[in-house]
Amino acid sequence: MLRFLLGRLAVLVPTFLGVSLIAFSFIRLLPGDPVMLMSGERAMSPERHAQVMHDLGLDRPFYIQYFDYLGSILQGDLGTSIVTKRPVFDDFLSLFPATLELSLCAIILAICLGIPAGMLAAVKRGTWLDQSVMGVALVGYSMPIFWWGLLLIIFFSGYLGWTPVSGRISLMYFFPPVTGFMLIDSLLSGQEGAFRSALTYLILPTVVLATIPLAVIARQTRSAMLEVLGEDYVRTARAKGLSPFRVIGVHALRNAMIPVITTIGLQVGVLLAGAILTETIFSWPGIGKWMVDAVFKRDYAVVQGGLLLIAAIIMLVNLLVDLTYGLVNPRIRH
């Protein structure tokens, strides 16, 4: 187990270096530079521009800037945002709970709907129910997120007026963040209606972000379940006189979950990528929107640092998923 863990951690080092190099070089490939964008409409004299670039250290050769950057990462310094002048890591910490809250809600929704939907489709294989579930899943999987988000806003917020369009909570409520999770903070604040308001703001972004993972989980559950339902031990379970509910929900599901858990782990990457679009559509103040804003402002430090942190989270989650494997599958544990 320790060997396995050390092996996995060793792989993280080159992956990390790769991500840092990609993040560092790609943002610099974009035309324009942060200084030009900072000056905005008021054009800056070339001398002044060169001076500011020099002050920020951006006039040095690429490789020197990169090694300098690597050096500061090793010291735990991800740099300072050119725009907010705050350390990248501090900004990340203050915004990440919003993304985490949204992503957690989305993955919980995807799991809670996707697994039963996939099971139902597998058990009712070949019927109209199976075909409808899989058809809807295919549509969900193929849906461009930004378009889907806009459709939902137009219908539920614009036409029906049921849900708010953007933000995390109504402007009527204000309380200092404690956990950073709006649902929890609104409850802690004790203000009447705050939790309800936070919940209504969360619904649409959650649905949009959950759509693709939900479709993928449902399809994976169905195929895993179909495979397992044909196994000898399922016949044994039925020969014991167990109820269909127990045969499917206990004996088959436990085995079918093994590939589904891998899929769920892989969806974390999809979620964080989806969060960038979803947060932009719903003006959700999380790291997705933060990163998009940083790209537009050529805020190099934020883009590099943000990408590195997101990559770290994805790698960590995948490691956790591999560890969970052993919990579900005794053949790996022993």
Added chain:
Amino acid sequence: MSLLQIENLVVEFQTASGPFRAVDGVSLKVDPGEVLAIVGESGSGKSVAMLAAMGLLPWTAKVTADRLEFDGRDMLAMSDRDRRRVVGKEIAMIFQEPIASLNPCFTVGFQIEEVLRIHTGLDRRARRIRALELFEQVGIPAAEERLGHYPHQMSGGQCQRVMIACALACNPKLLIADEPTTALDVTIQKQILDLLVELQAEHGMGLIMITHDMGVVAETADRVIVQYKGRKIEEADVLTLFENPKNAYTRALLSALPENAVGGRLPTISELLSDEQIFAGAPR
């Protein structure tokens, strides 16, 4: 009264090329304490007939019979819920691939105690004691420790013993063993057969042994049914069958011994006999 009585059982599967008749008018009965062997080659409908009797076939199968009674109760008219009270408790079944037949995600202890939990009123402690007792009965040493093991930590022979223990958990009146020794080593085959025969005699239960191995038949059965292409072609007590087989197919089956091989290969029965020759004189 017979324990299991089946008359004119027909099982059909819907396939892309029309209905396929896997069992075609089979009738049989088993008395309490009797060992009946059903013999036939692969695809002769031996297992399907028994799975149909237990109600374990998928919904794609169409099962009809003039009579399908267990212990005086009509299994066809029974609701699913009532049938589940009989299956696993009064009729138990063990299968060909013991390792694949046990769920890899649960300990063998859990899988035995599960049968006890749903069919008996035993509490947790009593179930554990009963499981230990069953393990000792089927000859698994260090039972206490073994209960916590997963199927992949045991050998095929041990897994089959676990399956037998599961089947015996509620003292069934009828045990159906579907090729219980086919997937096992020869030495283990003998042990498992001996165990089955011994437990059958001890508990006085009916035993249906599905097999394609004439050696297994000779060693265990009181009465034998020979099946071919879903139909019963001969039924006799074991001595009569071996001494004086009536059907040409049975004779061919009995003479299919390695010493009769020509050029290192036994002729297949279909090369020697036509279906007409086989079905002529078959009982319905």
